[in-house]
Amino acid sequence: METKDLIIIGTGPGGYDVAVKAAKAGLQVAIFEKQYYGGTCLNVGCIPTKTLCKNAELLEEIKAAEDFGIDIKESSLDMSRVIARKNGIVEKLSGAIEALMNTPGITFVKGDAKFIDAHTIGAGDQVFTAPNIIIATGSTTKFLPIEGAHSKGVVTSTEMLNLEYVPKRLCVIGGGVIGLEFASIFNAFGSQVTVVEFCKEILPPFDRDIAKRLRTILKKKGIEFKIGSAVVGIKDADDAYLVEFEEKGEKKNVTSDLILMAVGREANLSSLNLDDVGIHYTKKGIEVDEYMQTNVPGIYAVGDINGRMQLAHAATFQSYVALDHILGVESQIHLHVCPAVVFTSPEVAIIGKTEEELKSAEINYEVHKNMYRANGKALTMGCDEGLVKVLTDTEGHILGAHILGAHAADLIHEFALVMNESLTIDILRNTIHAHPSLSEIIMKI
Incomplete structure (x- = not known):
């Protein structure tokens, strides 16, 4: 059995990045992975889905080409090449994470990790002990409990x-x-x-x-x-x-x-032997405090496994909060300021509270809206369907921001920055934005 400073279970967004940060901070790290580098997000989630989103976007642009004065006689979709491109991107990024696992101070272990005791993790004949453990085993697909849910189709x-x-x-x-x-x-x-x-x-x-x-x-x-x-x-x-x-x-x-x-997806709680260690959990996931620490001191759970927010970037920053706590550093990360994006066509991006939540909590708020169709850049792109909706308190502090439209995933971060620093909407209005750009929709909110 080897002794380390930190053990991490899972090489998804909540595992591989924090392993590198921990090693660079001087910790000796062991990280376990039973399936593939990068976890669900990289292999069967965020990245491959967004690769297909780009294919869909190109097809829609081709269909709209005549509106731009471009005559495209014929086009077709070759799914085998679409999938091959997706696989190539995944392999490239997976290879990059594999290389990161060779960072000095990191010991990579291939295997299905299980708790032997509160500070000992094993996979096969490889056993490690550490005062601190981060569980980042992600989630798995839910199925409705109905007849035919697992049929061939x-x-x-x-x-x-x-x-x-x-x-x-x-x-x-x-x-x-x-x-x-x-x-x-x-x-x-x-x-x-x-x-x-x-x-x-x-x-x-x-x-x-x-x-x-x-x-x-x-x-x-x-x-x-x-x-x-x-x-x-x-x-x-x-x-x-x-x-x-x-x-x-x-x-x-x-x-x-x-x-x-x-x-939906559910926390991947199986096979960890959580009951034997006494870690508290529900169907939603492992219970954690504001530092992502479980009821067992030194054991942390980040990402989908704790059920708080099933987003890859949430998992990453939760792992940073956990590492800060392990290192005895006061974290500067505000986990409640976390954007979420839906990569439909058009995109949707949100951060903070919805209008329904504010109404339910009987919080006084003001609504500010601006439409994509009023923006010059959006019209040139042929993307005039969209809306920016901002909810503020009476002093102008942003309580929630919601975008429907082209590049919503990129635009939402202006609001994230303002909310993270507890600034007001006037900061955005008084900041010079390039013209013509979609960001002017935000400036003129």
Whole structure:
């Protein structure tokens, strides 16, 4: 058995980066990985999905080329090449993380890590002990507890990312982030897409105004939505599949050639032996305090495994907070200021509170809006559908910011910076922005 200063379980966003930071801070680190470098995000999540989003974006631009005076006679989609490009990007980034695991001070262990005791981790015959342990084992796909949930025609996001054909009819169960991204992608690829969502609106945690506008735009693109609909079963129907659901008490169904199960993800708690160590957890995930520390001193849990915020960048910064606590350093990271993005077409980005949350908490607020159609750059891009909505207190401090439109994922960080420093909306209005640019939508809010 070897002794280290820190043991990390998982090389996803909550593991590999903090391992390097810890090693550079002088700690001796052992990091375990049972599957692949980079975790879910790199291999079957964020990166490969966004690669397909780019393919979808190009297809939509080609379809709109005539509006720009460009005549494109013919275009086609070669899914085998699409997947090959995606795999190449993943392999390149995975190789980069593998190289980082050779950083001096880091010992990489391939294997399924388990707790032997509160400060000892083993995988096979390799056993390490350390006063500090960070659990970053991520999450796994949820399935509805319904008949046919695991039938041949049902796939998860993992299988969708390796699909080398475009299904004629695709039914997406779940109108959350994952479901909508794939709905948007395969709509652009040519699938007839139907989204079945249990809640009254898509993107349930998001601002209702933004979600409704996004649904309207996607509907114009040809995506069909069944809102407030509970899926009750999946059955074979000749050479296709029947998704049965209840809508306002009425039983309905949709026929599909392929079904994407996208009803969320759950903490990957299995196989760690948490009960033997006495670590407290619920179905949502491992319970942690503001330092990401569990009830067992020296053991931390970051990212999807703690269920607080299922975002890759949240996992990374939670791991930084944990490391600061281990090193005895006062953290300067504000975890509550964390943007989230949906890479549909157009994109959605949010940070802070929604209007519904402020109303529910009876907090006084002001609403500020600006439309993409009023922006010169947006018009030149042919991206005039969109909205920036900002919620402030009476003194102008930003309580929440919500963007629907082109490059929302990039624009949201202006608000992140202002919120992180507890500044007011006037800072944005009084900062010179380049013209013409989409950022002027924010400046003129």
